[in-house]
Amino acid sequence: MESIKDRVAIIGMGCTKFGELWDKGPYDLIVDACYEAFEDAGIKPKDIQAAWFASLVSGSTGSRLSNALKLEYIPITRVENFCSGGLHALANACYAVASGVCDIALACGVEKLKDRTTGFAMMNPEPMDSSKVIPETPPANMFAHIAIRYFNDRGWDIEEGKRILAQISVKSHHNGTFSPKAHLQREITVEDVLKAPMIIYPLGLYDCCGLSDGSAAAIVVRADMAKDFRDDYVLVKSFGFSSGAGQAILQDDYDFLHIQENIEAANRAYGQAGIKNPRKEINIAQVHDCFSIHELMLYEELGFSAKGKAREDVEAGTFALGGELPVNTDGGLKCFGHPLSASGLRMTYETYKQLQGKAGPRQVKNAKTGLVHNAGGMVGSLNASVSIFGREAG
Amino acid sequence: MIGLISGGAYIPLWRLSRGAIADGMRGEKAIAGADEDSITMAVAAALDCLDGTDRQEVDGLFFATTTSPYKEKLGATIVATAADLRRDIITADFSNSLRAGTIALRAAIDAVKSGSVKQVIVVAADCRQGAPGSNWELSCGDGAVAFLIGDSEEVIAEVDASYSVSDEMMDVWRSEDDRFIRSGEGRFIATEGYARVCGEAVTGLMKRFNLSMRDFTKAMFGVPEPRTQAGLAKSLGVDPKTQLQDSMYFHVGDTGTACSLMLLQAALECAKKGDRFLLVSYGNGSDAMSVKVTGRIENRHKNRGIKGHLETKKTIDYYRTYIKWRGLLPIERPPRPLGLVAAPALWRELEQNIRLYGVKCKSCGTVQYPPQKVCTKCYAKDQFEKIRFSDKRGRLFTYSIDYITWAPEIPSITAIVNFEGGGRIQCLMSEVQVEELKIDMPVEMSFRKMDFREGIHLYSWKSIPVREEFL
Numbered sequence: 001m002e003s004i005k006d007r008v009a010i011i012g013m014g015c016t017k018f019g020e021l022w023d024k025g026p027y028d029l030i031v032d033a034c035y036e037a038f039e040d041a042g043i044k045p046k047d048i049q050a051a052w053f054a055s056l057v058s059g060s061t062g063s064r065l066s067n068a069l070k071l072e073y074i075p076i077t078r079v080e081n082f083c084s085g086g087l088h089a090l091a092n093a094c095y096a097v098a099s100g101v102c103d104i105a106l107a108c109g110v111e112k113l114k115d116r117t118t119g120f121a122m123m124n125p126e127p128m129d130s131s132k133v134i135p136e137t138p139p140a141n142m143f144a145h146i147a148i149r150y151f152n153d154r155g156w157d158i159e160e161g162k163r164i165l166a167q168i169s170v171k172s173h174h175n176g177t178f179s180p181k182a183h184l185q186r187e188i189t190v191e192d193v194l195k196a197p198m199i200i201y202p203l204g205l206y207d208c209c210g211l212s213d214g215s216a217a218a219i220v221v222r223a224d225m226a227k228d229f230r231d232d233y234v235l236v237k238s239f240g241f242s243s244g245a246g247q248a249i250l251q252d253d254y255d256f257l258h259i260q261e262n263i264e265a266a267n268r269a270y271g272q273a274g275i276k277n278p279r280k281e282i283n284i285a286q287v288h289d290c291f292s293i294h295e296l297m298l299y300e301e302l303g304f305s306a307k308g309k310a311r312e313d314v315e316a317g318t319f320a321l322g323g324e325l326p327v328n329t330d331g332g333l334k335c336f337g338h339p340l341s342a343s344g345l346r347m348t349y350e351t352y353k354q355l356q357g358k359a360g361p362r363q364v365k366n367a368k369t370g371l372v373h374n375a376g377g378m379v380g381s382l383n384a385s386v387s388i389f390g391r392e393a394g
Numbered sequence: 395m396i397g398l399i400s401g402g403a404y405i406p407l408w409r410l411s412r413g414a415i416a417d418g419m420r421g422e423k424a425i426a427g428a429d430e431d432s433i434t435m436a437v438a439a440a441l442d443c444l445d446g447t448d449r450q451e452v453d454g455l456f457f458a459t460t461t462s463p464y465k466e467k468l469g470a471t472i473v474a475t476a477a478d479l480r481r482d483i484i485t486a487d488f489s490n491s492l493r494a495g496t497i498a499l500r501a502a503i504d505a506v507k508s509g510s511v512k513q514v515i516v517v518a519a520d521c522r523q524g525a526p527g528s529n530w531e532l533s534c535g536d537g538a539v540a541f542l543i544g545d546s547e548e549v550i551a552e553v554d555a556s557y558s559v560s561d562e563m564m565d566v567w568r569s570e571d572d573r574f575i576r577s578g579e580g581r582f583i584a585t586e587g588y589a590r591v592c593g594e595a596v597t598g599l600m601k602r603f604n605l606s607m608r609d610f611t612k613a614m615f616g617v618p619e620p621r622t623q624a625g626l627a628k629s630l631g632v633d634p635k636t637q638l639q640d641s642m643y644f645h646v647g648d649t650g651t652a653c654s655l656m657l658l659q660a661a662l663e664c665a666k667k668g669d670r671f672l673l674v675s676y677g678n679g680s681d682a683m684s685v686k687v688t689g690r691i692e693n694r695h696k697n698r699g700i701k702g703h704l705e706t707k708k709t710i711d712y713y714r715t716y717i718k719w720r721g722l723l724p725i726e727r728p729p730r731p732l733g734l735v736a737a738p739a740l741w742r743e744l745e746q747n748i749r750l751y752g753v754k755c756k757s758c759g760t761v762q763y764p765p766q767k768v769c770t771k772c773y774a775k776d777q778f779e780k781i782r783f784s785d786k787r788g789r790l791f792t793y794s795i796d797y798i799t800w801a802p803e804i805p806s807i808t809a810i811v812n813f814e815g816g817g818r819i820q821c822l823m824s825e826v827q828v829e830e831l832k833i834d835m836p837v838e839m840s841f842r843k844m845d846f847r848e849g850i851h852l853y854s855w856k857s858i859p860v861r862e863e864f865l
Contacts, residue, residue, distance in 0.1 A: 131736065131747060141796060201797070
């Protein structure tokens with residue numbers, strides 16, 4: 001099989017402010033994100049030859065995108081993979097230009113989640129139940145299931161476990177204060193986190209990302225064309241995707257201590273990119289912090305922390321903005337909120353700006369290789385995605 | 395011999411103290427939880443009765459209630475499917491009367507006697523609702539009972555005499571749109587209803603079959619309200635100290651059409667060979683039956699029955715909880731996206747939702763729920779045997795406690811249960827307090843109401859702590 005490494009480049013990106021954007025509809029957000037990307041790339045909408053459009057609640061077909069941008073009769077595919085929609089849209093756009101069926105492609109993700117009063121409970125329990133007799137189990141419940149076994153396995157009582165998780169949310173909130181497009185831009189303390197109302201035990205208010213509206217977009221071309229558009233293009237190193245088959249529930253020996261889909265996706269991405277030591281070779285990472293416990297697990301699952309050492313790394317500040325491997329440098333899902341299909345592209349936007357040295361007060365020094373991770377669905381039936389980007393070929 | 399092969403019962407875990415309804419009232423009554431109704435209680439009683447028997451031998455199910463959740467739709471088929479009985483059986487609902495339980499019992503015995511069927515299970519359940527402030531609200535309790543009737547050497551009791559009186563009277567009723575029980579004036583029903591009509595049935599029984607009250611070890615009346623029962627007993631010559639079966643009024647309450655049969659089950663749990671019970675029901679008439687206990691009573695299967703459910707309970711002193719559970723308090727629930735109910739999908743998934751079937755792979759032995767076409771472990775396609783999980787025990791592998799959900803009871807608990815013998819299920823958990831949750835705690839499965847949408851009561855199974863944990 002061939003690799004995508006160094007064959008595709010991002011030449012322009014856009015991202016709206018994320019938040020409770022009552023006065024903006026899907027078209028407003030699509031136009032804001034995509035026009036910023038067009039301007040960044042120095043192209044016009046009519047230059048786009050094909051597009052991939054990701055949305056769970058704001059459009060079922062590609063025509064939502066073409067209507068907003070007035071794209072004239074080009075091929076557009078609507079992509080849906082819960083929280084992984086954005087990266088899947090990006091990957092498909094990249095595969096298309098790499099194959100040569102088109103030269104310039106657009107990937108855009110958008111959600112108007114705040115139009116609905118309910119949150120993650122809107123998700124149907126896939127893939128098992130079509131009669132919908134069994135009530136929806138929001139992802140929060142599944143991560144709570146994990147947290148309970150995780151604390152138990154490591155011998156942490158509830159206070160100790162929550163304190164470890166709290167430091168992750170505090171770290172992300174601090175990063176969010178440097179992030180003008182984030183929904184939440186304020187500091188919090190560990191005590192704030194511990195005192196916060198319980199959402200789904202043991203996860204409290206500050207352990208859970210909120211829902212918000214937003215959109216982000218990327219324009220990609222084949223790497224050999226990229227310098228015609230800009231010097232500081234960002235290369236795609238790899239994509240690793242992995243879809244669960246319900247193993248967590250179907251197999252009674254699944255331990256609720258790890259997420260195999262994350263591990264598989266990471267292995268594929270690292271393999272394609274030629275990365276052997278993630279802790280050393282990845283300079284920044286945006287990971288799926290839907291719930292603080294997920295970010296904690298990801299440190300080990302993505303190979304940033306040695307097995308069993310995530311806690312030590314958290315307490316040592318390894319993943320803080322000034323640390324060895326900054327994670328969620330823009331505040332993460334925690335501060336941006338999570339418009340599902342837009343998030344992967346928002347994380348890519350942060351990576352793109354960081355690699356170009358344009359991240360302002362949150363700039364990470366010597367950012368050369370960045371990782372983006374998302375996971376959508378429920379434990380055992382997750383669609384995990386890992387994508388790696390870099391400035392230099394090789 | 396034709397008669398009762400086994401009996402079972404179900405009393406909800408919850409008891410509401412009568413003092414919470416009105417100051418100074420004595421005792422407590424059993425109340426169904428928010429996720430229970432006559433159908434779910436009937437399933438529990440049926441499974442208690444069928445524990446230790448071969449369910450494939452059951453040829454029929456009669457379901458008796460005055461409180462079916464449907465005005466038109468068989469409850470018996472829901473109960474029979476949840477109890478995992480065969481398809482080629484007779485099913486019927488006996489409804490609209492406090493006497494429906496004994497009417498169904500007599501019909502079951504007659505069906506077996508006629509040779510039409512070999513075994514029938516009679517299940518009676520009631521969840522009666524009196525208007526707030528009424529005497530019915532004080533007296534009505536919730537419960538269910540089941541008897542397996544058949545022709546067998548294992549019969550523990552036979553009905554060797556039966557006498558029925560049909561009586562047209564506006565005694566207790568509800569019309570099409572009534573939510574609450576209507577009844578005539580108390581003294582009128584007591585005198586011209588219970589006393590006259592039950593008296594007529596009992597007297598008729600004694601005369602036709604040459605029996606007298608001395609022949610009976612115990613008398614049980616489906617009229618548990620203490621004063622009415624005392625009056626009835628006195629007028630019939632029942633010795634209140636030695637012959638009157640405890641009506642459980644101060645522990646359970648008046649369980650409507652299940653009442654007299656629940657008292658029979660209670661009596662059978664302490665019975666000896668040769669005991670003879672007088673069973674009397676009331677409702678637009680009266681059924682009087684003589685139930686004779688056989689020598690097989692010593693060998694009767696020890697299930698939970700009345701005793702096991704009576705002695706495991708949790709008392710609620712808060713009236714508001716009760717009326718909220720009964721749906722009498724229009725609580726505003728958080729908005730929740732409602733998927734449209736798809737009738738074909740409901741029908742297609744009956745086995746996994748109602749029978750609680752999973753599968754075991756014939757190729758590698760992996761047990762999986764819900765049923766799959768392709769094995770999760772060895773990928774063999776369509777090589778499965780069906781496995782029933784409803785009567786399996788399990789242990790709580792992990793859980794979550796949801797404080798922000800739309801569910802009627804907050805917090806809502808979602809459990810991952812690992813079954814004895816393999817297999818795992820993700821399900822809601824009921825009847826457990828947050829403080830009681832512990833990894834590895836033993837659980838069992840219970841048939842419960844999940845939701846009510848578009849006029850459809852959606853049922854399935856939840857996990858609950860093993861009932862004996864509440865001893």
